[in-house]
Each structure stands twice: as C-alpha cells, then as structure tokens.
Amino acid sequence: MVLQAHEGRLITAPGPRVLVATAVPAERDAVARAFGTQAHEVPLPGVTLHRVGDRYDLVAAGVGPALAAASTATALTAAALRGTPYGLVVSAGIAGGFPPDAPLGSLVVADTVTAADLGAETPDGFLPVTELGFGTVHHRPPESLVREASAATGARVGTVLTVSTVTGSAERAAELRARHPRALAEAMEGFGVAEAAAAHGTPVLELRAVSNPVGPRDRAAWRIADALAALTEGFGKLAPVLESWTSHDRAE
Numbered sequence: 001m002v003l004q005a006h007e008g009r010l011i012t013a014p015g016p017r018v019l020v021a022t023a024v025p026a027e028r029d030a031v032a033r034a035f036g037t038q039a040h041e042v043p044l045p046g047v048t049l050h051r052v053g054d055r056y057d058l059v060a061a062g063v064g065p066a067l068a069a070a071s072t073a074t075a076l077t078a079a080a081l082r083g084t085p086y087g088l089v090v091s092a093g094i095a096g097g098f099p100p101d102a103p104l105g106s107l108v109v110a111d112t113v114t115a116a117d118l119g120a121e122t123p124d125g126f127l128p129v130t131e132l133g134f135g136t137v138h139h140r141p142p143e144s145l146v147r148e149a150s151a152a153t154g155a156r157v158g159t160v161l162t163v164s165t166v167t168g169s170a171e172r173a174a175e176l177r178a179r180h181p182r183a184l185a186e187a188m189e190g191f192g193v194a195e196a197a198a199a200h201g202t203p204v205l206e207l208r209a210v211s212n213p214v215g216p217r218d219r220a221a222w223r224i225a226d227a228l229a230a231l232t233e234g235f236g237k238l239a240p241v242l243e244s245w246t247s248h249d250r251a252e
C-alpha cells in the first residue's frame with residue numbers, strides 16, 4: 001500500500017519519516033553504516049542532510065545544545081514546509097557514562113532527556129530554570145518506544161543529561177549524580193534536539209554509546225572507535241523498531 005509520496009518517490013511501508021541528529025560527522029557516518037546503503041546529500045540553509053532511502057535523514061547538527069537545536073529546527077521546518085514532516089527525531093552519538101552503571105561501549109536510551117546545567121547557582125546550590133519560573137528542563141520520549149528500543153538494542157534505560165561543559169572532575173560527576181540519581185550518561189545535544197522537536201510537536205528519542213567515563217578528564221582514555229562501532233550495531237537493531245512504530249504508540 002502506498003502511504004506517502006515523498007519527493008517523487010513513494011514510501012510503501014508504515015512508520016514515520018525519521019530525522020537523526022548527531023553532533024559530528026563521525027557519529028552521523030556511524031549511524032549511516034547501520035543501513036549499508038549510500039546516503040545522498042540534501043543541502044538546506046545552514047545544514048546538509050544525508051538521506052538514506054526514503055525514510056531517514058541524518059544530520060551532523062553540531063556540538064552543544066544551541067547549535068544542535070538550531071540545526072534540528074532547520075531540518076524540521078524544511079520538512080514541514082515541503083509537506084513531508086518527520087514523525088520522529090532521534091538524538092544519537094557518543095557520550096560519557098556514569099560508572100559503574102553505564103560501562104564503556106554500552107548503549108543508553110533516555111527515558112528522560114534533562115538539561116543539567118540550565119538554571120542558576122545560588123548560595124544554597126543549583127536551581128533549575130523551572131524553579132526560576134521559566135521553560136522546561138526535562139523531555140520524556142514515548143514510553144513504548146523507549147521500551148522497544150531497549151529490548152531490541154540491549155540499551156540501558158535512564159536519564160541522559162545534556163551539559164554545555166563536559167564534566168572533568170570526580171566532584172562534578174558526584175554533584176550531577178546526586179542531583180540526578182537516575183542519570184546514566186551525559187552528552188551535549190539531546191536537550192537541544194528535544195526542544196526543537198517539541199516545538200514541532202514531534203516525539204524524540206535519544207540513543208547514546210558510551211565512549212568514556214564521566215569524571216576526571218582523560219581524553220586519551222576515550223574509546224571513540226568502540227563507541228562508534230556500538231552505535232552502528234545499536235542503530236541497526238533500532239531501525240526495525242522505528243519502522244514498525246505505529247501512530248497508536250505515538251499517541252502515548
């Protein structure tokens with residue numbers, strides 16, 4: 001059955017069009033390898049999509065929540081104006097894992113995407129921006145999608161923090177964990193991607209592969225190649241879940 005026309009081609013299978021936002025090209029290409037087919041480039045003002053088949057657009061959205069949000073919003077707006085909106089946005093890439101719960105090479109899927117440093121320091125400690133009367137600091141991906149993604153990939157489920165500054169000390173790691181006891185990982189884009197998705201009413205998922213422990217800075221100890229390989233393998237297992245995810249689940 002033909003379900004949707006998209007730029008002259010027909011999507012014949014159910015399931016949403018998916019935008020995958022990574023930080024850097026190496027992560028985008030790790031996701032692309034999961035599909036085993038050539039991507040073609042679709043330039044937009046400010047970002048270039050790498051299109052795989054007729055369902056997936058991959059974008060290296062930039063490092064940090066602000067640029068990731070801007071790039072993701074550009075892609076979402078372009079798709080909406082074309083009349084072929086995305087049904088799902090996935091924030092994907094490598095991350096720091098909180099030991100011992102998220103070991104190197106493991107996968108984490110977020111049931112909560114949290115902006116960990118969006119707020120104010122006070123004499124009594126950190127106040128999230130929500131307690132100042134503004135905005136939001138959490139986004140929650142659809143429960144059924146998180147559950148199915150975890151079952152398919154073996155990813156651990158928990159909070160993924162978004163930070164603008166990579167944690168570099170045991171003290172800061174302990175402070176974050178004390179404030180967010182369910183945190184499994186930290187990265188730098190998920191909340192920005194989720195804010196852009198929320199502005200378009202589009203559900204979001206965050207999948208991370210752990211490249212380093214959160215804690216004292218030791219860049220030489222980052223296992224980036226292993227994490228990128230885990231991301232490729234994980235995305236290969238995630239894709240069928242995304243493709244069979246129905247609108248009924250999305251209403252959750």
Ligand SMILES: O=C(O)c1cccc(C(=O)CC[C@H]2O[C@@H](n3cnc4c(=O)[nH]cnc43)[C@H](O)[C@@H]2O)c1
Binds near residue numbers: 023064165
């Ligand atoms: O140098 C390379 O080859 C390379 C390949 C892929 C990715 C990178 C990055 O540096 C990605 C930066 C990206 O990674 C996330 N990340 C990873 N570990 C942490 C962490 O401990 N704390 C916060 N973020 C982390 C983050 O999302 C960055 O944008 C290099």
